[in-house]
Amino acid sequence: MCLALPCKVVAIDGETATIDVSGMKKDISLALLDDVAVGDYVIVHVGYALTKLDPDEAEKTLALFAEMGEQAMAEAAREIH
Amino acid sequence: MCLALPCKVVAIDGETATIDVSGMKKDISLALLDDVAVGDYVIVHVGYALTKLDPDEAEKTLALFAEMGEQAMAEAAREIH
Amino acid sequence: MKYIDEFRDGDLARGLSAAIRQAAVPARSYHFMEFCGGHTHAISRYGVADLLPDNVRMIHGPGCPVCVLPVGRVDMAIRLALDCGVTLCTYGDTLRVPASDSLSLMKAKARGGDIRMVYSSADALKVAQANPEKQVVFFAIGFETTTPPTAVAIKQAQALGLKNFSVLCCHVLTPSAISTILESPEVRQWGTVPLDGFIGPAHVSTIIGSQPYEFFAEEYRKPVVIAGFEPLDVMQAILMLVKQVNEGRAVVENEFSRAVTREGNVKAQNLVAEVFELRRQFEWRGLNVVPYSGLKIRKEFAEFDAEQRFPVAYVSVADNRACECGAILRGVKKPQDCKLFGTVCTPENPVGSCMVSSEGACAAHYTYGRYKDFQ
Amino acid sequence: MKYIDEFRDGDLARGLSAAIRQAAVPARSYHFMEFCGGHTHAISRYGVADLLPDNVRMIHGPGCPVCVLPVGRVDMAIRLALDCGVTLCTYGDTLRVPASDSLSLMKAKARGGDIRMVYSSADALKVAQANPEKQVVFFAIGFETTTPPTAVAIKQAQALGLKNFSVLCCHVLTPSAISTILESPEVRQWGTVPLDGFIGPAHVSTIIGSQPYEFFAEEYRKPVVIAGFEPLDVMQAILMLVKQVNEGRAVVENEFSRAVTREGNVKAQNLVAEVFELRRQFEWRGLNVVPYSGLKIRKEFAEFDAEQRFPVAYVSVADNRACECGAILRGVKKPQDCKLFGTVCTPENPVGSCMVSSEGACAAHYTYGRYKDFQ
Amino acid sequence: MSEVKRGYVRPLDIRHGRIDLSHGSGGRAMAQLIEELFAAAFDNEFLRQGNDGATLPVPAGGRLVMAADAHVVSPLFFPGGDIGCLSVHGTINDVAVMGAKPLWLSASFILEEGFPLADLKRIVESMASAAKDAGVPIVTGDTKVVEQGKGDGVFITTTGVGVVPDGRELSGDRARPGDAILVSGTLGDHGMAIMAERESLGFSAPIESDTAALHGLIEALLASGADVRVLRDPTRGGLATTLNEIARQSKVGMMLQEKSLPVNPEVAAACEFLGLDPLYVANEGKLVVIVAPEDAEQALAALRAHPLGARAAAVGTVHEDPHHFVQMTTAFGGKRIVDWLTGEQLPRIC
Amino acid sequence: MSEVKRGYVRPLDIRHGRIDLSHGSGGRAMAQLIEELFAAAFDNEFLRQGNDGATLPVPAGGRLVMAADAHVVSPLFFPGGDIGCLSVHGTINDVAVMGAKPLWLSASFILEEGFPLADLKRIVESMASAAKDAGVPIVTGDTKVVEQGKGDGVFITTTGVGVVPDGRELSGDRARPGDAILVSGTLGDHGMAIMAERESLGFSAPIESDTAALHGLIEALLASGADVRVLRDPTRGGLATTLNEIARQSKVGMMLQEKSLPVNPEVAAACEFLGLDPLYVANEGKLVVIVAPEDAEQALAALRAHPLGARAAAVGTVHEDPHHFVQMTTAFGGKRIVDWLTGEQLPRIC
């Protein structure tokens, strides 16, 4: 539910922002979100930015995935050997 | 101009008459004409009967055409001989 | 078809042809104008001219309400449809009449105008009843024959209390046009029109009767024969005109006695008088402004008058200067004399009034007779 | 696509798969409900279930605002379009939702309804501005994620003074639905639902924050992990739930920290509070009537409320009796257990809520997973 | 799961169903429409191949003929036929007038959202039976759906392929001075049957469309051995326009005899009423034949011996004319041009 | 009267003119439209015959292929093409995927009253140049005009005829377990280029339709000698629907590898945004190839050597499956069905 996508903001004009996802561009509304700057990633739903995406948290989450996986792989390797 | 056709009245319902021309039927208005009876021929224009057609006068006119023509043909024959 | 086929009989035609040939005095020539497009059409469609001697020539008058409709009136109808957003109902004849900006109602329809062909004024009324949310305008054209049905529609709209029906009235009067041809200063400009007599209207006369023509016969010393629209009617009328000319008479005769009386249809006349009144002047394509030649809707019926209801004023638009319609309608020139005939001006792209409907002199010659130009 | 592709990485998936396998205690089984259709969709589309051990089973919750839209609400929209003649704007998702009389908005459109798909509430507003002569109704559906954009549109309509724009509000609230699943008498009727934890909504939580779920964790002693809608997010959340269960914890954890905070989007929350208020009750397809689970437009904005403006009252319509959606939404049955699945009920002709959108449990199994039924 | 359940799809609800956009999407709804409606009605070995195109045998010898017509008639159902059989006859006739034996048809449908499936079924079955009667299978096709207000119920485009035997040469440019002009029957029936159905004209008449496949009649004519120069079906624009086309292609003039033109009295009456000329009204089951003068009688006899040619008539002759006029000696005794149709055939009041 | 005057008709006013009903009436206006616009652009020896149908030589040997498609795209002009070239490519491709050399096309137009002649000219010229580039002449056709509000600018139905050499057997029912599944390039470009032009979706992307005639690519592929079982162009419904059709026809299952599917990043992004799946988005210049396992490499090399196949990829294999499922191993590592398209491809919010 609630199809929404992280999009990079490439231009802002008042309450309207232009976002870019791999070359696909669209004008969206910033009516629900303050303090958006060009270069930010925002999560867009039905043409509205819902929230900003926090790049540090994203990195941390990805790092956690990798860590969990590596631990498990190591564990698995240990079990087999 | 003023395309109009002699049509036979085959039914009357109030101010509306049904006319028939060689099997083609149509409802027309009698708003412009009083005293129309089934069997009458009326001259119809844009769906309205304009006037009744007088059968006697029609006969007379056709007879006149024939008479004029016959006289002329006879005359012409006389000229040639 | 009873009362139709009999009046198209080829054998009788040969007889009348012989009669005309004998009656026509070889030493003189006869120029008769058929006022009505209905006669023009019959002459072209049945090839009547082929049955006349060379010294009897027919001049095609202005008698087609479509042909004489000026550009400015069609422009009004187009503005109603395109700018005012009304549903415009009209007879099929008007759809191709040229207007300003290379438009016509047909082309305005292609540009999105809600323009509908109706067979009868009563059908336009039905459109209004079926579409209460739309303003429906009936673009009313026609001579005295077609005016009474418009009067009936307006009276019915009043009786029904319709708030979305009105009429753009372009009804015109035949006697005024005949007067203009005989009287107007242009006649002098182009030289005396050699008019020896008139074939009088058929269906117009069923309404107005034969009486109105008596003035012309007397005043201008021109014979008038009212004739039906079948080809034998036309030939008989020509024969009657030749005889009047030969005998030096100038009276109104009625060849169409099976449908026309001296008084005409009084009921219809009264209806028209109730709903309409004379305009001071009306423009005719090819004849310019003709005084007292058109009708407008009386004040009592103003709510059904599209000219009152919508902001569309008449703006006169000059005819093409190369167009010879004025001279053709008066019998001074023939279609073939016009530089535009068959080149710039064709039935697909009519320039002047005479090329508009198949009853116009130029259209009739183009459609039915132009083979003769190559003989 | 940055921040998307990284979260779909197959190599990382294998690692998380191994981690879940290791964490899951073989002796017990884990039943987790993903409330959101977004998670259901991710599980189906990426084949996440294939990467889970047999003793970890996902139960697809009622979390798709399209699926839960009851027949009676779609009927209202159809009546607006067909009977009231409004231009009905709606998200593409709702077009195929079954209504009474074998209709749907798509079929109502085929019957002449002016029904238009919009991408955004703002586009519905534009339709109203461009068509001042038409009444435009925005058929608004969605959870907390989709409600703020509707609030913005209503506020803008007010600011613009639009007289032809209104909203048929069908916005619903996720926490109420979660409560119902945990509390409703039906749970007892079908037996205790074996629910060991919840994956919490992703985008709903960007608006309402993680805080509302704390009640469930405490009150019902169920762990909740808020997770993004990418497949790695789902797997990580499952891993976190398995660990909480193993450790006997029941707290709210936030896997989707890159977009969700404890407070959520306060600006959006305030907008929603300004424009909407709670309904006493709202019917959900498959869950029956759920108290305080829907929003209506406040009196202050009554002129933009289609339920005030048009004579369309809500009439409840019973779901098909053979449909097992109620049991499926509570995790008691699987789609394959329903007699109608894949026969009378297919994505082309959905009978129950779970077959409506591609996020419904039945539709997801039919579209992505039914090959497993033959293995 | 039972065998019945697997892949089971609810059959189309022909009674109450309507076309919606999903029937043109390329997905399962479209596949079902094609299978249950089109393929079921048109069934033949070529269609059963189930591919995007049909594979067909190459005829032995002769030349191929290919002709196409889009059909957009309103109303869709009219006395004497409907758009379905019309779309089969119309293209068969264009193939057949080249002297070819029509072999196969393709049929493409453009359906308007909201069109009742019951009407579609009636149309498809009418096409199927016209194709079967004519012995010309519909071997491939296509279906598209357009939004409501962007179509008019259904449009059907058919393309036909046929084969002309070696040595048979028919073409619009082969009319020669002296040739006779024949028509296979009464003029204007189709067009007037359609107009009689238009509510706006408000008249009724016992007129039926003449829609028919003419390849049988043509085979009978050619089998007579008459030296036929040109065949043509005088559809839109009527006999007048068709003869003008041929006159221009062959660089000749023509002279018709009005007296000889066969016209049903109801059609003649309706034409008078509407201010139309039957020479310009459409036919869908009539043939114009231009034949060497010495074979005119023989050709006329062959036409008349066939049920579709019972009212065939010799209506004129070809002559030299650098201006390619088609003219007519009127029944009245005069002469006039019979020109191309100008604009549309519109009912008129003057 | 001068020579110039006689029969002179004012040329079409392409700049300002619009289609009106007279252009479909069968009269002089229609003849002029056909002559000045269609015949002038498509000019070829067959069209010049000037008859209702074209007479064509019978190919020596082989079998004929006949295929038809109605084209109803909106908007009419889009990045990478327009309805004109699309209508040529679409039907050529249906002929070519049968292994046939496309020989001739018919083209039928349904024009909406009010359609600008300038747009029509642009479309007709695009068709003409597509036909010329492909070496497939448009040999016959038809034009109808419908009232405003009963059409959508222009619909074009084309039918193609081609010839398959003896011994070449391609059909949707010839896929066998073990066969490789190839696609000739990126997926979804046409459909997404069209969607990007729809104002209601309000996005822009540098996506061009892939519309192209594939017979050259197909000849190159077949010339490689690879044992090709099935060719198909995955148009409406996309790759997913095309493979389901083939699976059903051949009574087999298929397994795709998501990782191998070529998709342009802009198309992938637009799909994510709208909630669509590129597997269901239409292509108009792509080929699905099912080829014997031992010839897969060779076929792939032949595709890649052709400009239209530069991004060709092996995307899956055929296997036995009594249920004829098309499945996919996801890039993520799971498995799922790739079903027929349900309903329409509608943008969604959930």
Ligand code: SF4
């Ligand atoms: S040919 Fe045309 S321009 Fe010339 S006089 Fe006649 S109507 Fe006028």
Ligand code: SF4
């Ligand atoms: S298959 Fe259909 S009827 Fe059965 S439970 Fe699912 S949605 Fe309900």
Ligand SMILES: [Mg+2]
């Ligand atoms: Mg044709």
Ligand SMILES: [Mg+2]
């Ligand atoms: Mg035809």
Ligand SMILES: [Mg+2]
């Ligand atoms: Mg033909």
Ligand SMILES: [Mg+2]
């Ligand atoms: Mg197709």
Ligand SMILES: [Mg+2]
């Ligand atoms: Mg329509």
Ligand SMILES: [Mg+2]
């Ligand atoms: Mg095809």
Ligand SMILES: [Mg+2]
């Ligand atoms: Mg195709």
Ligand SMILES: [Mg+2]
């Ligand atoms: Mg194809």
Ligand SMILES: [Mg+2]
């Ligand atoms: Mg044709």
Ligand SMILES: [Mg+2]
């Ligand atoms: Mg349109």
